[in-house]
Amino acid sequence: MDRVTLRDVAERAGVSMKTVSNVVRDYEHVSPRMRQRVQAAIDELGYRPNLRGRSLATGRSRMLSLAFPDLRWPYFAELAHVFASVCSERGYRLLIEETGATADGELAVLRDRELGIVDGVILHPQCLTAAELEEHRRGTPLVFLGEDPQPAGSDQVAIDNVAAAGDAVDHLLRLGRRRIVFLGQERDAMSRTSELRIEGYRIALERAGLPFDEGLLVERGEGDALGSEAAMGAALDAGLRLDGLLCRDDAAAIGALRALKARGLEVPGDVAVVGWDATILTASTIPAITSVAPDTRAIADGALDLLLERIEGADVPGRHVTVGYRILVRESAPDPARVAATPPG
Numbered sequence: 036m037d038r039v040t041l042r043d044v045a046e047r048a049g050v051s052m053k054t055v056s057n058v059v060r061d062y063e064h065v066s067p068r069m070r071q072r073v074q075a076a077i078d079e080l081g082y083r084p085n086l087r088g089r090s091l092a093t094g095r096s097r098m099l100s101l102a103f104p105d106l107r108w109p110y111f112a113e114l115a116h117v118f119a120s121v122c123s124e125r126g127y128r129l130l131i132e133e134t135g136a137t138a139d140g141e142l143a144v145l146r147d148r149e150l151g152i153v154d155g156v157i158l159h160p161q162c163l164t165a166a167e168l169e170e171h172r173r174g175t176p177l178v179f180l181g182e183d184p185q186p187a188g189s190d191q192v193a194i195d196n197v198a199a200a201g202d203a204v205d206h207l208l209r210l211g212r213r214r215i216v217f218l219g220q221e222r223d224a225m226s227r228t229s230e231l232r233i234e235g236y237r238i239a240l241e242r243a244g245l246p247f248d249e250g251l252l253v254e255r256g257e258g259d260a261l262g263s264e265a266a267m268g269a270a271l272d273a274g275l276r277l278d279g280l281l282c283r284d285d286a287a288a289i290g291a292l293r294a295l296k297a298r299g300l301e302v303p304g305d306v307a308v309v310g311w312d313a314t315i316l317t318a319s320t321i322p323a324i325t326s327v328a329p330d331t332r333a334i335a336d337g338a339l340d341l342l343l344e345r346i347e348g349a350d351v352p353g354r355h356v357t358v359g360y361r362i363l364v365r366e367s368a369p370d371p372a373r374v375a376a377t378p379p380g
Contacts, residue, residue: 039082048076098128099342100153102144104136104161109285109314111159114331118157121335125343127154138162145171155342160185161226176345178338182227188353190341194329196228199360200235201242203281203309203327206362208243209371210307212279215240218253218267218291219283229283232311236281251277255287263290271298277306279368285310285317288324292367307368322366333358 041059045052050073057065058073076082101118103111115131122129130153134140141163144156155176160168160183169186179191207215217236221229237247253275255266263286271294282288288310295306302308302322310317313328337356364370
């Protein structure tokens with residue numbers, strides 16, 4: 036069957052092509068009666084707008100690109116879900132891409148805009164330098180996610196990792212923990228995210244009068260739960276002592292639970308554990324994991340606010356939006372007040 040055209044709909048409804056176009060574009064100055072008449076013809080014929088033609092006519096595709104390094108990470112997958120929902124509310128479709136944490140993958144995302152596939156890009160970069168991003172972002176409505184420094188004048192959305200790590204440590208301190216380990220330091224090149232979280236960890240310890248001991252920073256090889264389990268297990272077998280544990284992410288926390296259990300250590304009795312990202316998996320572990328929970332809705336709203344303003348032509352200095360977070364308290368590091376109220380034995 037040939038593709039149904041705007042002309043076909045106009046002939047069936049007995050109106051002009053301009054009227055059909057106004058209905059399709061949801062132009063407000065169309066009478067309800069006329070809108071109903073055109074919509075009936077659209078439904079009867081099964082007409083679907085030619086998005087490519089619309090893009091050529093308006094210069095807009097109403098498609099946005101969201102690119103993360105690795106969608107196997109639960110946090111990125113869950114954040115992508117939130118972005119898709121918020122984009123839909125605003126009348127945009129979302130192209131979700133995975134860069135593979137490579138420079139070529141990040142460049143490919145930026146080139147999508149150059150080809151007119153998307154109107155703007157939301158990117159969580161890990162490989163391209165600020166200078167490289169500056170070279171390729173010109174003319175591209177673009178918002179960055181994450182903590183890495185970006186080109187001057189660019190828009191960026193992140194949480195305050197230093198403050199969040201400090202609050203997580205303070206939570207452990209209120210539980211009476213004094214030998215608190217950080218799990219998740221990268222073995223090779225330290226990411227900016229890890230640097231900030233370790234900085235917040237250090238500041239909180241020193242604020243409480245406890246020394247910062249680099250021996251309490253546990254490296255992990257592979258950045259997944261199995262790598263964290265192996266790293267934590269090796270540290271415990273080598274004599275590491277702890278009563279509190281702040282993990283760089285939830286994968287590290289899940290691995291830590293397994294390593295601690297395998298060595299007969301109770302959570303939270305012997306070691307209280309805090310993860311990071313509050314992904315859905317942490318509600319199902321035994322015990323459920325207390326975790327730093329970024330406000331993912333605020334991240335999506337903030338990034339889209341900035342991006343759509345750029346798409347509409349805003350020519351303003353770069354903006355850095357810091358969104359909120361909370362400590363989502365669960366069984367692995369329970370509320371100190373509840374612990375204090377629990378009668379012994």
